[in-house]
Amino acid sequence: MYPPAFDYAVPRSLDEALDLLAEVGDEGRVLAGGQSLIPMMKLRLAAPAHLVDINEISELSYIREVNGHLAIGALTRHADVVRSEIVGAGCSTMASAAPWVADPLVRNRGTVCGSVAHCDPEGDWNSVMLALGAEVVARSRTGERVIPISDFVVDFFTNALEPGEMVTELRVPRDDERSGGCYLKLERKIGDYATVGVAAHLRLDERGRIGRAGLALTSVAPVNLEVEEAERMMAGQEPSEELFAEAAEIAARTCQPQSDVRGPAEYKRAVVRAYTRRALHQALATARGER
Amino acid sequence: MTTTHQPTTPFDMGGIGHSVRRKEDDRFIQGAGRYLDDIQLPGMLHMAILRSPIAHGRILSIDASEAEAMDGVVAVVTGEMLAAHDLAWMPTLSGDTQAVLATDKVRYQGQEVAAVIATDPYIARDAVSAIFVDYEELPAITSPQQALEEGAVLIRDEKEGQTDNVAYTWEAGDREATDEAFAKADLVVTLDTHYPRSHPAPLETCGVVADVDPATGEATIYLTSQAPHAHRTLFAIVAGLPEEKIRIISPDIGGGFGNKVPIYPGYVVATAASLLIGKPVKWVESRSENLISTGFARDFHMHGELALTADGKILGLRASILSDQGAFYADAQPTRFRAGLFHICTGSYDFGAAHVAAKGAFTNKAPGGVAYRCSFRVTEASYLIERLVQNAAYELGMDPAEFRMKNFIRPEQFPYLSPTGFVYDSGDYHTALRKAMEMIDYEGWRRRQREPHPEGKLIGIGIASFTEVVGAGNSRTYDIAGLKMIDSAELRIHPTGKAILKLGVKSQGQGHETTFAQIVAEELGIPFSDVKVQEGDTDNTPYGLGTYASRSTPVAGAATAVVARQIREKARRLAAHLLEASPDDLEWEPGRFFVKGVPDKGVTIQEIAFAAYTDFPEDMEAGLEGVHYYDPPNMTYPFGSYIVVVEVDPEDGTWKVLDMVAVDDCGVRINPMIVEGQITGGLTEGFAKANMQWITFDENGNCIGSNFLDYLVPTAWETPRFRLGETVTPSPHHPIGAKGVGESATVGSPAAYVNAVIDALWSKGVRNIDMPVLPHRVWGALNGVEVAP
Amino acid sequence: MEVTVTVNGVEYRRETEPRRLLVDFIRTDLGLTGTHIGCDTTSCGACTVLLDGVPVKSCTMFAVQANGHELTTVEGLRRDGELSPVQAAFKEHHGLQCGFCTPGMMLVATALLGANPDPTEDEVRWALSGNICRCTGYANIVKAIQSAAATMHEGVRA
Secondary structure, eight states, X not given: OOOOOOEEEOOSSHHHHHHHHHHHGGGEEEESSOTTHHHHHHTTSOOOSEEEEOTTOGGGOOEEEETTEEEEETTOBHHHHHHOHHHHHHOHHHHHHGGGSSOHHHHTTOBHHHHHXXXXXXXXXXXXXXXXXXXXXXXXXXXXXXXXXXXXXXXXXXXXXXXXOEEEEEEEEOOOTTEEEXXXXXXXXXXXXXXXXXXXXXXXXXXXXXXXXXXXXXXXXXXXXXXXXXXXXXTTSOOOHHHHHHHHHHHHHHOOOOOBTTBOHHHHHHHHHHHHHHHHHHHHHHHTTOO | OBSOOOOOSOTTTTOTTOOOOOTTHHHHTTTOOOBGGGOOOTTOEEEEEEEOSSSSEEEEEEEOHHHHTSTTEEEEEEHHHHHHTTOSEEEOTTSOEEESSOSSEEOSTTOEEEEEEESSHHHXXXXXXXXXXXXXXXXXXXXXXXXXXXXXXXXXXXXXXXXXXXXXXEEEEOHHHHHHHHHTXXXXXXXXXXXXXXXXXXXXXXXXXXXXXXXXXXEEEEEOOSOHHHHHHHHHHHHOOOGGGEEEEOOBOSOOTTTTSSOOHHHHHHHHHHHHHSSOEEEEOOHHHHHHHSOBEEEEEEEEEEEEOTTSOEEEEEEEEEEEEESSOOOOSOTTOEEEEGGGTTTTBOOXXXXXXXXXXXXXXXXXXXXXXXSSSHHHHHHHHHHHHHHHHHHHTOOHHHHHHHHBOOGGGOSEEOTTSOEEOOOOHHHHHHHHHHHHTHHHHHHHHHSOOTTOOEEEEEEEEEEOOXXXXXXXXXXXXXXXXXXXXXXXXXXXXXXXXXXXXXXSSSOHHHHHHHHHHHHHOXXXXXXXXXXXXXXXXXXXXXXXXXXXXXXXXXXXXXXXXXHHHHHHHHHHHHHTSOGGGEEEETTEEEETTEEEEEEEHHHHHHHHHHSOOTTSOSSOEEEEEEOOSSOBOOEEEEEEEEEEOTTTOOEEEEEEEEEEEOBSOSOHHHXXXXXXXXXXXXXHHHHTOOOEEOTTOOEEOSSTTTSOOOOTTTSOOOEEEEOBOOOTTSTTOBOOOTTHHHHHXXXXXXXXXXXXXXXXXXXXXXXXXXXXXXXHHHHTOOOOO | OEXXXXXXXXXXXXXXXXXXXXXXXXXXXXXXXXXXXXXXXXXXXXXXXXXXXXXXXXXXXXXXXXXXXXXXXXXXXXXXXXXXXXXXXXXXXXXXXXXXXXXXXXXXXXXXHHHOSSOOHHHHHHHTTTOOOSSSOSHHHHHHHHHHHHXXXXXHHO
16 A cells, blocks of 8 residues: 655654745644554645655653653653653553553554544543643744643644644643542454553542542544543542442443444443543542552 | 373474574565566556445446556456357355456455556556446345344345355254253253354455466466465356466565455456457455455354363363355365354364354445464354353352363373364374463462452453364365365485475465475475475475465375485485395485494485486386375364463453463474464454454444444554464374465464453453453443443 | 665665555565464554564555665564574464464564563563464463574673
8 A cells, every 4th residue: 555645754753844834734644653644644634745854853751740740742652651760650540551552563663642632532542641741832933832632622623723833842740649540441452442441540638538530432432531520520529339320321422433344332322431430440540549 | 191292303304393584584585575466468458456445236327438548558457258259157155156347246356346457557447436336225234133134125036946045054063962861961051142243354465467468369467366276167167268377476465364264356356458459457456355255264153061060070062153245155174064163162072062053144244254373163162162151160159271171082082083173183282272271370370350440350260271173174075176085295315315305285475485495304305494494386396275274284295205215215226226125124314225233324305316317227107206195084183272361451441461471382393483473463462353344334334344444454563472382193194294384373362362351351241242352342331231243 | 656665784775656555665666574364453463573673564655655764574583594583482382373463463573672672471561463374273372482582692791
């Protein structure tokens, strides 16, 4: 399979990249890991006229701890996250999700920011980011915006970027000693998209109650779905089997799965229910330092 | 039965029974294998195919003008152009015809409509997007049941005399005797199941480089072919080319599994294009093209009934089959058998009566019906009987192992005439099952199964005790497209004692270069490393039907042993001449003749070979070579018992294999390492089909399963870990007692996995889940929710 | 566009179209046909090469993206006329049948053993989970890689 022709530019700095993106406007696409874009081009499902390849801008490859959050650069690969001690110590939810993104070779090339920008509702990272309340840093030649992830994810394969703008960084709240999370994914094999994915994150207050709850779902709506009703319901509550069961019920009720080869909608709701409960228990154990 | 075969040659000689390392590996591990797509010829052009986006429709017009005008495009070929050369249609391996490029209608999504020939594959692909076809869409038929409904749209309206969508009907066995058996039954157990559409999906797709020399008219066709000789003959017939001017070269093949047995439209178009343009033309399928258009397998809707006595004896089997053939009936199978060898479905059990009725229907799906790692529908047969047997045992309140033991054909009954007419050559089913039960600790697992699971998971234990039939012919009964299913071996011993063995079969990873050299080593004492094995070039190998249906060792292996023995007899006469003794006074040991009682007085095979060219008696023809065409007296009947233990999560419906043992009996093992490799691969294929791997269609006939994101094949992570065991019951009619093993595990294991899952769920009222046993199907079965697909 | 790339220690300079996939560049333009193509969807890993030592799927990169980088293909595994321990172990343990996935499997294994000299069976299987083999059922591939690890330890001690 062979991709259609395009114009190619490989900037050496972010400024140069932003200039190029400004020039090509909405005909242009950023080429980061390319692990979703290139297959789509090979199948001729995408045909961008211009590609701006950011792979040579090494300043965009980083994972840093800054002011209580983790900053993930636009060129940070999934495999960097898998290996990162900063993520391992500072973001249990990301650490739990990273090994289940795609396959090991794709993780060596694909980027977290690229996946977030792709807004594929079957992608794993946006559920993690929604559960964590992450922020997306977008830049263009005219300036920088910091966009809450819930505003960044607009629709099915649609993000909030303007022409000429690119994602340069993700800002993910760091776990403190009373928070923790996880990502549970049901997939049929390695490399498969999720049948259902559940990202759960809990921050406990000093009395052990739930201060903030984050819960988001993969593959069961036109976008990665934050279950705000369950998040609100859990906030301020004592964690318990019953509470998590109720949150799971809300998640199962709220999601909008489609019947397809991965199963009927009813089945996916049942998995959402089971995995939400399991994920919240696991998140609680992590927040309590039990695992 | 013995438990292993003891080698009679030293390890370095590498005769039968030695796990010598493979000779072919040196090139593969250095990236020096030469596969079809590696071939580059001067001036070579590239072909890309435009395929139908819809499942059924009439072609109103094709506009290729924009494509033809593109830089680098040499030609656009359409069905109309082929029709002018009488090449728009071609025969299939089952006596039907198949469109090469569609002229009237498209009959499945992915059907070949036009082809672009260009200087570069990227340009060829661009040009495909610049061909515009108008279709009048017709209703798509997506199941054989729908195809047979009153008033269903006629798919094969071009076929003279075809008034419905029936592709064939066929039956085997004795209907009356079976009815009588059922009349006597205390209990009848039934099962309806669909063995879903699957695809061999070898990692290398199919392809061709057609190089027709415009000056001489000679066609050299490089082809991913499991059967190069048969393909040459069929090319001669289809394309009307003189056979001596066609040379098929099948280079290294990156897996076949049946996918590379048929002739596909792309091969014909590329050859026609090369003939017309006068330059070599390459066509290599993309993975999507591979999965949507070439070589589907299975797709049998099966109904089975077992007649039983209250005390647990099987009296009879009734089976009826409705097969989904796709738009053309193209099964690669022996002519006389319209549903392959499905009538082996009485399996490993001794009972008097069976009847099989089969019907095939045309649907708007790709044609194929290839024997995917299977000897012509044997896996469908094995699956049906092994699933039925388990359900029968439960209905009778018996343990499924005990039920099998009670009904197995007994060792003293061989050769055993089955109720559908097969003569099983040898077997010892009780010992194989007993061994598998010991290896896995069957009773221990049954105990653990009854204990409550801390996480609420369910344990299941599944058995399959399969019997296969492989190694076609004999020539009286078995032919493909009229070609009798024999195979051959040509062996020449060079003056220095090295040898070349030429075969009509073709390895696709089975290790022929090693295994067949080992047979020569066994018979002639020439070290296997000194025997070059040549295959795949029709100009330089003797005729044969090819490698599929586990027939290489049973047929070509036998031919090799026989020709080597013939050469050994000539060697004896040469040795007698050299030793000035009578041939009858000589004794053979591996690699050497010596005078009886005088072990010091002898000559080696290498010395004899040298004499064959330098010092032979006056009344003897020079040289040391021979050719033998082997016509097997019977098929061989490998068997085995597999036991799987699974753990099912009732919440999400997932299941995983906790343990699996596979006891195989394929007769004498030539190279145990290679045999075990074949079994491990086959068990993985069986797991794939039981767990995830299938092709389905939506209601409009769109193929779901057209790439490796949708057609799921397991990685190292999902694949279970297997433990292997063996028994050895030699084939009594095969020269070295071997039976063929490449497909046993794929044939036998699917039922074991599914039986294990059903075993886990039986107490919850679940009686059947069709393959693949996907998590949502398990969940649906447990929760009484209908799930489709 | 002009591309300069070092493959198996040899520098190549070639003119190429931006859309040309790295795998086609390696196979056709450089004639290194040990790197294979098995799918269209970045699923099978037959095209695996090492990009600056890291295994990637060369069907999902453009050749121009390799400009200025170092690649290792299967042809580069053999060093100083000797098979690498991974190559030798694949033969010794029957880790291949048709050979089509083998280059990718061996390159992944080579990178794995560079990062983790003593992997468990689970770690090996996890590392291989972006590569498909249709013949072997993986067991002997895993065995070969663990055996190569042991051989490399002996080499270090010797």
